[in-house]
Amino acid sequence: MASGAARENGSAFVIGTRGSPLALAQAHETQRRLSEALGIAPERFALDVIKTSGDMIQDRALSEAGGKGLFTKEIDQAQLEGRVDITVHSGKDLPNDLPDGLVIAGFLPREDVRDALICKGGPEGPTSFADLAPGTIVGTASLRRQAMVRRLRPDLEVALLRGNVGTRLSKIEAGEYGATLLAMAGLNRLGLAHHASAALDIDDFLPAVAQGAIAIVVREADALAREAATAICDEETGIRLAAERAFLAVLDGSCRTPIAGHARIVGDRVHLKGLVLRPDGSEVVEGEGEAPLADAARLGAEVGADVKARLPAGIFG
């Protein structure tokens, strides 16, 4: 099995990951799945925790600090140099284009794609958007969630809330914010789903492109790692992600525009719904379509182009 530089230490493959609790949970899931699929003890997949520039930024919206690449630059470097073989990324945080030499081998079976509403007061607190008192401060760093909240409830206050999942939950408990939104997927992976006051319906609160999906990245030339990764990846998730990522690629790579997109498979067709919001929530442009599974990426590009053509000039992006 071993052949890459990173495999000389006796590991079947070295898994590279960020160090946040969510990233570690995702890396452990990958390790477990690799172990089961290949019949190799889990400890032979060493974890290498890599600190990224993005981990150091706590005070600003990421959209202001330089975007998604901040969370992957150092990991990409380690992978290109052969220090790690298989890297694990939240699909949602992965840039549209990977550096030359790296490819997405696939995606693990997708988790719950919905956003969770988390409210002060826990089980005794509000259990829906409609229950939130006017003026409640909703903290989130996501432009999509900010714009959706403003659209659904213009009478609420939106404020910036950054940090990892645990930090955000504790700021709700401390009462600094009345509510926040987090991905159900992340809560589930961390065993924290009991903090969710509600899981929001996909049609009312369209998820981010790739939400709930874990991407497995390998070196393009590393046939062994690619084969191993393919063994744990889920084809349906890959098809849905192809549609969603193509939609996003047409609209915006910079993550300065509130965008949502979600694909599902119905029989032998892939259905995609996507939208762009004005940041203040006053306007939304939606697109929808369906295609055979083999045309998922084309569908995404077409729905994206259709939405783009209908965006009011000079407002978005």
Ligand SMILES: NCc1[nH]cc(CCC(=O)O)c1CC(=O)O
């Ligand atoms: N940007 C942070 C991030 N990236 C992926 C997830 C959740 C897990 C997922 O979507 O797979 C989160 C936290 C959140 O949005 O609650």
